[in-house]
Amino acid sequence: MQYRMANGKWMVLLGILVGFITGLAQDHPHQVLKRDCGSCHTPQGWKTIVFDHQQTAFPLSGRHTQVACVDCHRVTNFSQVNRECSRCHLDVHQGGLGQDCERCHSAVGWQIFDAMEVHQNTNFPLLGAHEKLDCKSCHRREVLSEYRLLSSECQDCHLTDFRQAVNPVHTELGFGLNCENCHVLFSWRPASFREHDAYFPIFSGSHAGEWSQCATCHIQEGDYKVFSCLTCHEHSQSRTDSEHDEVSGYVYDSQACYACHPTGEGED
Structure with a gap:
């Protein structure tokens, strides 16, 4: 009789334990997720996920299709995930x-x-x-690819070019730091100093297209006040002397040519 009572107690305890385990198994592992298990899982395997993410507000494309669910959904109820890129991707640009x-x-x-x-x-x-x-x-000084806004002033990138420029020597001739006064964005050479025509026409008149660089006329790279007309106008000295025998102060191969011929024309 005592043996049967002991067996009866064990049977009751076993029944309680089975009921408890069965209750646990029936608890929804995703807490408040209101979906049927079959919408994500299949009888072929519990870890085979068939959920169609394309029907959500965040359709997956590209490399996002290769990401495991738990990489973005850190909680099992799959609550709404913040869609900002920086929530998953480190912002190296800070x-x-x-x-x-x-x-x-x-x-x-x-x-x-x-x-x-x-x-x-x-x-x-x-x-x-x-x-x-x-x-x-x-963007040479960037840390972790920040790519901050840089100054768009020419000298911030081209100051070394400016200081090393020769023929003309920019630093000695008082050139400004706005490169666009002479240079264009498509090519560093040739330069084009359009203001030159205010002093002597080289982009218009008979001199347009007849020269290739500043040094064609300006024979001293450090002093552009020195120039020569004879690098292009190869006048015979004897003929030029005879034509100017009555000109006061005339000297052959002189910058004084400019005083009488301000546009470079012989009839000036």
């Missing part, structure tokens, strides 16, 4: 370029897909020779 990674990157790959198009929307669109530059040619 906020300097905003939070919209898609301006430069795509889901297909993390590499910049069209840096040129992005740069055209900044305060310094890239034109001419600037289009061919690598980002680091200008």
Whole structure:
């Protein structure tokens, strides 16, 4: 009789334990997720996920399709996930370029897909020779690819070019630091000092297209006040002397030519 009572107690305890385990198994592992198990899992395997993410507010594309659910959904109830890129991707630009990674990157790959198009929307669109530059040619001091806004002043990149320029020697002749006064974006050479016509016409009149560089007339690279007309006008000295025998102060191969011939024409 005592043996049967002991067996009865064990049977009761076993029944309670089975009921408890069965209750646990029936608890929804995703807490408040209101979906049927079959919408994500299959009888072939509990870890085979068939949930169609394309029907959500965040369809997956590119490399996002290769990401495991738990990489983005850190809790099992799959509550709404913040869609900002920086929630999953480390912002190496440290906020300097905003939070919209898609301006430069795509889901297909993390590499910049069209840096040129992005740069055209900044305060310094890239034109001419600037289009061919690598980002680091200008953004040389960036830490962790911050790519902060840089000054668009010419001398910030070309000051060394300015200081080393010869024929003419920019530093000695008092040239300003605005390179665009003489240079264009498409090529560093040839330079074009359009203001020259105010002193002597070389872009108009008979001299237009007859010279190739400043040194054609300016024979001293450090002093452009010194020039010679005879590098182009090869006058016979005897003939020139005879034509100027009545001109006071005349000297052959002299800058005084300019005083009488301000436009370079013989009839001036």
